Amino acid sequence: MSERLQGINHLQTTLRLPLRHVTRVAMSTDSQGVTRRILLADLAATEALGAQIAAGLRKGDAVALEGDLGAGKTTLARAILHALAVTENVPSPTFTLVQTYETPRLAVRHYDFYRVLNPNEIDELGLDEALDEGAALIEWPERAGDRMPDDALHVLLTATGAQSRSAEISGPLRWASFFTESALAR
Numbered sequence: 001m002s003e004r005l006q007g008i009n010h011l012q013t014t015l016r017l018p019l020r021h022v023t024r025v026a027m028s029t030d031s032q033g034v035t036r037r038i039l040l041a042d043l044a045a046t047e048a049l050g051a052q053i054a055a056g057l058r059k060g061d062a063v064a065l066e067g068d069l070g071a072g073k074t075t076l077a078r079a080i081l082h083a084l085a086v087t088e089n090v091p092s093p094t095f096t097l098v099q100t101y102e103t104p105r106l107a108v109r110h111y112d113f114y115r116v117l118n119p120n121e122i123d124e125l126g127l128d129e130a131l132d133e134g135a136a137l138i139e140w141p142e143r144a145g146d147r148m149p150d151d152a153l154h155v156l157l158t159a160t161g162a163q164s165r166s167a168e169i170s171g172p173l174r175w176a177s178f179f180t181e182s183a184l185a186r
């Protein structure tokens with residue numbers, strides 16, 4: 001079996017998706033971190049990725065959700081929060097800048113830095129406190145400048161079609177073990 005097909009079969013199994021949802025996977029791991037590229041065919045695939053990230057989320061984690069307007073950042077944040085058992089409506093925090101959720105596992109703050117003009121504003125929004133108390137999902141993290149934690153998990157979303165997205169995932173090496181089939185089977 002080719003490496004490409006092995007990667008697709010691995011992702012199909014770990015995300016428990018029908019093959020039609022996953023069209024290509026590229027993976028690499030080095031001593032510095034992990035990188036994954038996943039093509040998500042539809043909303044179900046995005047929700048499955050959100051559940052996968054939620055399963056590995058722990059206190060102190062920052063998830064940087066990157067991409068253009070309409071790329072699916074808020075959709076992925078919703079999927080992560082729903083996988084963490086948030087049942088309430090999950091609005092985009094574009095105007096409030098931050099929404100706080102208490103989940104059974106940990107507190108999660110969902111930030112949207114789109115309207116942040118100066119990285120100093122991040123201090124007023126309590127990002128450090130959010131990470132001390134739980135985890136943070138951060139849309140438009142590039143506006144945070146050096147306020148973003150070095151060990152953040154980055155998810156770059158790119159629209160590839162009307163419903164499909166590409167997710168480029170990179171982060172600390174600890175996420176590599178999370179993305180393995182055996183870790184997801186627990």
